[in-house]
Structures are given as structure tokens and as C-alpha cells.
Amino acid sequence: MNEPLLTVLGSAAPFPIPGNPCSGYLVRYGKTSLWVDAGTGTLSELQRHVSLRDLSALWISHVHADHFADLPALYYAYAFGDVSRETKLPVIGPRGWAQRVSAFVTNDVAHDMGTVFHVLEHDVDELANVGEMRIRGQLVAHSAPSYALRVDVGGRSFVYSGDTGPCEALTELATGVDLLLCEVGCQDPLDVRRKVHCTPEDAGKTAADAGARNLMLTHLAPGLTGDDALHRAATDYDGPISLATTGLSVTI
Template sequence: MTDADLTLTVLGSATPYPAPDNPCSGYLLTAGGTRVWVDAGTGTLAELRRHVRLDELDAIWISHLHADHTADLLTAFYGALYADVRLPAPIPLYGPSGIADRLAGFLTNSSRRSPIEDAFAVEELHDGHEARVGGLTLTSRAVSHGMPAFALRAEAAGRALAYSGDTAPCAALTELADGCDLLLCEADSAEPVGGDERVHHTAGDAGDTARATGARRLLVTHVGPSLTPAEAQEHAVARYDGPVGYAAPRSVHTV
């Protein structure tokens, strides 16, 4: 592994609440010195700090506004403005519409709105949103989660990682992840939940999506309490012929 490699560090992969030694969803993407915090689930900020300070981040990218993907933005706000960090500028924050007001609604405790924009330079995502952050190109697509939610394709040095966020299987994710080197895909359950209103991948669905996209490798994440990581991998392997791994907390994966 070199500094130029596109690298994924798993900060946490638990859902819907953290487990001992496993925070909720959160990842650190690095490439050529660029550092992006992807999803900020409960407990991930402490793990992030093993690798990078808040004032060393180049950006934060958030898939959707459920707490198991965003809760640590609240404490990141305090860390960025009121602790040992001196930001050279607000941290670029890419997230669904309304993310700034959602944070302010929780953090504001007086007639004066908390200065969210002093900590985060918010840019709202839309379907097809593209951003260049240092050595990384970040492309977002709207996906099917019953609320504004996005999947991510991160590209650097000729390599591509796709991250499902939370979503039912959908064409937008399949298109976004087409031909990727690594697909990081949720495997929330063993069986479909929600009938016609599904909002998550099963572990088997993760295998189907990996196969449909031609992904070179699949990493299952967001494994819910109805199955173990080993079982999630077994379900995925039954429907995808490529290598399948698990996004274990603190694991590091070169794309």
C-alpha cells in the first residue's frame, strides 16, 4: 500500500446501533493524501481520530440523515469549534437536502441558531452530483431508501470504489457501481423486509448487485442483528462468484 492508493478504512459497520467494539456506519477514504470521512454513524468520530484530526479532513460525505449514519456530526461540530482543533476553513460537508437545518435543530439551545456553517461548508447532494476533492472524484446517485439517500462512487488513480449507503436494490446503484474495483454494499438482513416498500439490501441482494455491476470484489457491511457477518458472506457468495469479505471494524482495504 502506498500513499497514492485508494484506501478504505472501516471505522464502524454496525446497525441500527453500535455494538461493543463496532461503531455504526462510517469509513475513511484516502487517496494521494486526500482524506474523506464517509458517513458519521455513532462512535465513528473516536475511530476517525486514530487516523486523522478534524482539521486534516478534506471533506465529509453523508449518504442519508438516519442517526446511525450521522449522529457523530453533532460531536464533530463541538470538536471543530470548541476544543483543540483550529479549522483553517469550514470542513466541506456533502449531504442530503436539509442536513444543515437538521444539525442546527439539535444543537441550537437559545434564540441564536448554532453556527453550523462555521464548522461545515454544506453542499447539498442531488442525483448525479459530482465533486472533486483533492485526489478523489466523488459521484453521488439518488437511491431507494424511502427518504433522500445517496450512493457514492469514489475514483482515484484509475481505481473505483462504490458504496451503496442504505438502499433497496435499484438501477441507480447498479449504474453507479458498474465495473467498480470494490463494492461496499449493505447486507442488512437475511430476508427481505418491507414488502413492496423495501429500503434495504439483503445479504443475497448484495451478491446480486455485485454480480450485476461486474464488481471485482464485494465487501458486505451494515449487517443487521438478524444474521452474523459470516452468514451475510455466505448469502452473498451464493449469488456472486467474486471474492466476498466483511467490513470488519478497523480493517483496511486497498482498492
């Protein structure tokens, strides 16, 4: 693999539908595989593309179920499955993510995430590199602490919005990026949810203001069709716009 590749593992929100898990993406370059968000159903989809033995790291934007609910299942894979690794899988997420997952899988015996994962937290631990990838998280505007991600590798750059309303922090992170993967979780510009999710117009404007070369839309608001999202995102952005669909792989 000479060029970094983005594969969509799922883009449904806020619940999975047949053939489309919730939010999850895979960024690959050479032997490095970075799983980004573990939404419901993405663990299964992930294994079409990389084995759990070879996965390099998992990055979690925020601990809403449609972005991290497959983590307990991933814990089961490493704790009780026949998956052996040479090193623990680095997992970086918002503060307290490991306690949240631990509380879910525990009944009478504590399950310490540190036994199978290398537990890392945004703004606490530095995880600047995953293999050859340089990565940076950025706090954005959501109803829970939520991070956007930038990956620079192989002379290309990628930004994933996580869940966020339109904000300077996302625009700044996406400056000059080759591919911006942006959520469009808000349909109505007058909806109060626009504080925590982007409309298609917001995604397009963010891409335009940041000078992003390509825009991909994901996490469509309930009731928002793909055609509408594409059309509306083009209001302020004249670059190529695509839709995140499960199984899609594109060069970054």
C-alpha cells in the same frame, strides 16, 4: 500512499456495540482523506487514522441517526475544541442536513453550521472533486432520501451503497467498480424492509450485475451473522467477498 485505501470506522446497525460504531468509512489517497458517513461512534474512531485538521471532506448518505449522529459532536470539535483548520470542512449531505444538526445542538442561541462547515447538499451543490478524488452521489432506494457514492482515484474505483434496497441506480453506479461496499440490512427476502435494505443475495447480485471486482458487506441486519451473510451473498457472485469490520483497512 500509492494506492487508495478504504478503512472501516464502523459497520453496526442500527446501534453501536462495544468495539463497533455505526456506519462510517474513510477513503484515503495521498493527502486526501474523505470521511463517508458519520454514524454513532465514528468520530472517535476516525481520529485514529486522520486528524480533524487534515480531514479533506465529509460525505453523508442520509440523515438517519446511524449514519449522521456524530455530526453534532463534529460541530462541537470545530466550534469549541482546539481544532483549527485553514479552511472550513466541506460537508455534503441530503437537503436540510444542516438545519437538522442545528436544531439538535441549539437551545436558546442558533448554531449556524455554516460557521464551521462548508455546507453542501446533494443535487443542489456540485462537489465533483475532493482533492484528487472524483466523487459522484446517486439517489438510491430508501425510506429517506439516501445516496450511494462512487469515488474514482488513482486508477481505482469504489462504490458505497449507503442505505438502499436493490435498485438499478446502484447497479449502474457500481458498473466495473474495483470494490463495492454494500449494505445488507435485510435478512428475509420476503420482509417488506427489502424495499429499503438489501439482503445478502441482493448485494451479491448487484455486484455480479455490475461486474464489481470485489464485494464487501456491511450494515448487517439484526440477527444476520457474518458467516450467513458471506455464504448467501455468494449465491449469484463468484468474486471475493469480505465483511466490513472496524479497523479493517484494504486497498481499493
